[in-house]
Amino acid sequence: MLPAPLTMQVRRGAIAELGSLLTDSRVATSGRVAVAVGAGQGDKIATMIASTLGEAELFRVPDGSVDAAVSLGADLRKGAFEAVVGIGGGRTIDATKYAASLAGIPMVAVATNLSHDGICSPTASLTHEGGKGSFGVPMPLAIMVDLDFVHDAPPSLVRAGIGDVVSNLSAIEDWQLAAAERGEPIDGLACAVSRTAAEAVIGRADSIESDAFLTVLAESLILSGMSMVIAGSSRPASGGDHEILHAVDQLYPGTSNHGELAGIGAAFCFFLRDDTQRLAQVVGCLRRHELPVTPGDVGLTEEQFTEAVVLAPATRPGRYTILEHLRLSDTEVRERVGAYVRAVGR
Numbered sequence: 027m028l029p030a031p032l033t034m035q036v037r038r039g040a041i042a043e044l045g046s047l048l049t050d051s052r053v054a055t056s057g058r059v060a061v062a063v064g065a066g067q068g069d070k071i072a073t074m075i076a077s078t079l080g081e082a083e084l085f086r087v088p089d090g091s092v093d094a095a096v097s098l099g100a101d102l103r104k105g106a107f108e109a110v111v112g113i114g115g116g117r118t119i120d121a122t123k124y125a126a127s128l129a130g131i132p133m134v135a136v137a138t139n140l141s142h143d144g145i146c147s148p149t150a151s152l153t154h155e156g157g158k159g160s161f162g163v164p165m166p167l168a169i170m171v172d173l174d175f176v177h178d179a180p181p182s183l184v185r186a187g188i189g190d191v192v193s194n195l196s197a198i199e200d201w202q203l204a205a206a207e208r209g210e211p212i213d214g215l216a217c218a219v220s221r222t223a224a225e226a227v228i229g230r231a232d233s234i235e236s237d238a239f240l241t242v243l244a245e246s247l248i249l250s251g252m253s254m255v256i257a258g259s260s261r262p263a264s265g266g267d268h269e270i271l272h273a274v275d276q277l278y279p280g281t282s283n284h285g286e287l288a289g290i291g292a293a294f295c296f297f298l299r300d301d302t303q304r305l306a307q308v309v310g311c312l313r314r315h316e317l318p319v320t321p322g323d324v325g326l327t328e329e330q331f332t333e334a335v336v337l338a339p340a341t342r343p344g345r346y347t348i349l350e351h352l353r354l355s356d357t358e359v360r361e362r363v364g365a366y367v368r369a370v371g372r
Contacts, residue, residue, distance in 0.1 A: 029255055031146065034169045036244040038237065041136065041172040044075055044111070048082070053132065053167060054108035062087050062098060062122045064114030064138075071113050071138065071175065083107075090117025092124075092154040092161075099128030107131060109167070115139045115183065116284070120150040123163045132167035139179035140187035140243050142284045145169060146251030149260055151284070157276045165255050171244040173237055182283075184234045184243075188315050189289025191246045192308060193267040194224040194253075196292035199299065200265030200347035208346050216257035223249040228311045266298075266347035267291030269338035274326070276341065277334055282324040289317050290324070294335070297366045298348050309370050320367050328367060332360045 032052055035043060048059050059082045063072050072084055085101055088094050102110055102125055110129070112122030113136040123144075126133035137145045144151060146169055149160045176184060198217050204210040223246035232239045253262040260268075271287035281287070289312050296305040309319055318324045321331035336359055339349050354362065 028252075029165065030252065031166060032168045034248060036171040036173070036241050036248075038173045040170045041071060041075060041175070044134075044136065044170060047134065047168055047170075048109070048111070053134065056108060058106065058108050060085055060102055060105060060107040060110040062110055062112050062114075062118065062125070064118030065089075071136070082111075087112075087114070087118045087121045090121050090152055092152045092159075095121040095124040095150070095152055096128065098122065098125035102126065102129035102131060109134060111136060112166075113138065115179070116141045116144045116151075119166075120144050120152060123166065124150040124152060124161055127163040132164075134168045134170070135166035136170045136172070137244070138172075138175040139183045140171070140176060140240070140247055141183040142187055142190040142288075143247040143250035143254075143263060145171070145244075146248040146255075147260075147263075148251070148255050157279070158272070160260065165251065169248060171248075173240050173244075176240055176244070181234060182286075184240070185315050185317055186283045186285025187243055187247050188227055188285065189287075189292075189312060189317050190263075190285035191243070191250050192224050192228050192311055193265075193288040193292035194220040194250055194263050195228070195304065195308070196267045196295045196348075197261065197263050197265035199301075200295070200345075201261050203348060203351055204346035207351060210346065213257045213262070216253045216262040219249050219256060220253035220262035223247070223253070228307060231314075233315055261345075264342075265345075266295045266338065266349040269341050269345070269347060269349060270294065270334055272341040273334040273337040274331075277337060278326065278330060281326060282318065286318050286324060290319060290321070293319055293370065294363075294366055295348050297369065298352060298362060305370070320371050321363070322367070322371075328360070328363050332356070332363045335359050335363065 061082050062085045109132045111134045112119045148165045150163045205212040270291035293308045
């Protein structure tokens, strides 16, 4: 028995159905609903659909921080809302997911870009005074992706979702490695869903200008999130690749976005595995979609990236990946980083 969203729509004009969704008694019986919008297209969408939302109260989410999420959660509790709609990009949706969990109410996700698999995941990635952390939350009750708004989003954020979903392939390899070396239980269905999501994207020749591609990317990111729900953890979508990106975030905050760093991390982990076939496939996909491949592509020196790889295992204590398996010394990591850059750099 698998949990799944009540409804999932990925198409142009999907936002027009939001009003009718919110009158569904499975979402809200009295219709007392809050709407949380981000700094991007959220306000524009809220204005467009104001007539369909009735007396829904509007809240603005200033950023993707724990403080913003906790503040919103307090407002939701005080207002005795039955549900909250999060409209915006990844930061807004993550903050709203966490706020909804604090208030004990369901959340409907309306995504305006496709930067990572947080659309449907049971985690919220939020910043705090110590850096950035992942917090367990219920997955959204319903999901909408209106391609009209995705087309208007910054292309770099939309492309970033490609890096995040393709990194699933590395995460699955790490999970299988942990199963073989440590006897860690592995969920075959979660792996199948996660792998299918990545494979659906990695070989496509079209890109974000195409509705067909955006539909597949959105569905793949949603499936990636659902694979984590099935597994009960982030295992099927987060391995050594994500350990590296979290280390970069800690050491050099603001370097790049989640999806771009996940793509670089995945490529580097396949290099460490000496999997030349999959490395070529991942690098080819990243290049085809104008995503970064080397540390220099995101403004990091080889030494800085080396520091991140060395720190990476400490970002997820207890998680066994190719990084923990190889147990490379600082000098060996530096050598591998240099070799990677020479191998994939243009």
